[in-house]
Amino acid sequence: MNLSEIGYRRVVIKLGTSVLTSGSDRLDKAHMVELVRQMSSLMKAGVEVVLCTSGAIAAGREHLKFPTLQDTMANKQLLAAVGQSQLILAWSELFSLYGLHVGQLLLTRADLQDRERYLNARDSLNALLAQGIIPIINENDAVATAEIKVGDNDNLSARAALLCDASLLVLLTDQPGLFDADPRKNPDAKLISEVANIDDNLRKLAGGAVSGLGTGGMATKLEAADIARRAGVEVIIASGHHGNVIEKAVCKYDVGTHFFALKNPLESRKQWILAGPNTKGKLVLDEGAVNAVTLKGRSLLSKGIKGVVGIFQRGDTLAIVDSDGKMHAKGMVRYSSDDIKKIMGKHSDEFESILGHDYGDAVIHRNDMVVL
Structure with a gap:
């Protein structure tokens, strides 16, 4: 694969829990290092990479040896608090194999609603990228309540793409992309390779979460794609286990479902209005x-x-x-x-x-x- 002819210079990669665990109940380090290899290749080819990662709660459960806990907000925050440190440690160790450093940004909707905090977060992202450091973004689940949560990392990654003025958002999941019917029920369902317009008919095709491990399904990915494309960001939804999927997406190979950016993207203030405040x-x-x-x-x-x-x-x-x-x-x-x-x-x-x-x-x- 020729990484010298890349059409994008700043990309946001969003990895869902199902991708990081490969559908199991624990982080799949072998697969994570393969994803890191691809992101490292992009960095060395001059592409700036922002990583939006899920998996904190799954990492917390694994580290605590799968405790039996009631399904309460406090216990979810407990698992997130433990797992967040384990998750960033794993990413730091894996990227260090390729001589790269990472920096962590934990965000809530409150950081996006306030214009000054939004701009401060943008400055932090740009400062990390300017030093060749990979920003790793996650929702601050340890302190976030329902009122201040973005709610899912699909939409958080779209907002991250707006924050750092990315040209491409890659949403990696356990599905090959968006289909014209539910592939779990219809064996004749066909992958939609390109989307120029998101309308009500397309939204009806998007179902809920499949694996039960994460908070986002195809519907949240469609929401994220709509936010990003309005700001001039191209979006690709693809399988996180497709071979060399990150490199293929950035090199404009035919992979997953490609959402075209609008030709007249919103200016910065309107991007914030769209992506930030409730x-x-x-x-x-x-x-x-x-x-x-x-x-x-x-x-x-x-x-x-x-x-x-x-x-x-x-x-x-x-x-x-x-x-x-x-x-x-x-x-x-x-x-x-x-x-x-x-x-x-x-x-x-x-x-x-x-x-x-x-x-x-x-x-x-x-x-x-x-x-x-």
């Missing part, structure tokens, strides 16, 4: 406002708002939905939920007299909005 509420629009926002690139004005869902403050991120509840966009709002309830359906000339203040004509400006 939505704090919803604005329900009439048909005219939906068309203005989605088809004409307009800002959201108060006249087109029919309803307000949730309690939120100025600067929070909201979902923009139609009367059927379908989400069409995300955006940072300029008025609180209480304010919008008073001004929805009104003209912007009335804001000052109704509210006693005026933050501008737009409830959500188009520069603070991502159309989905």
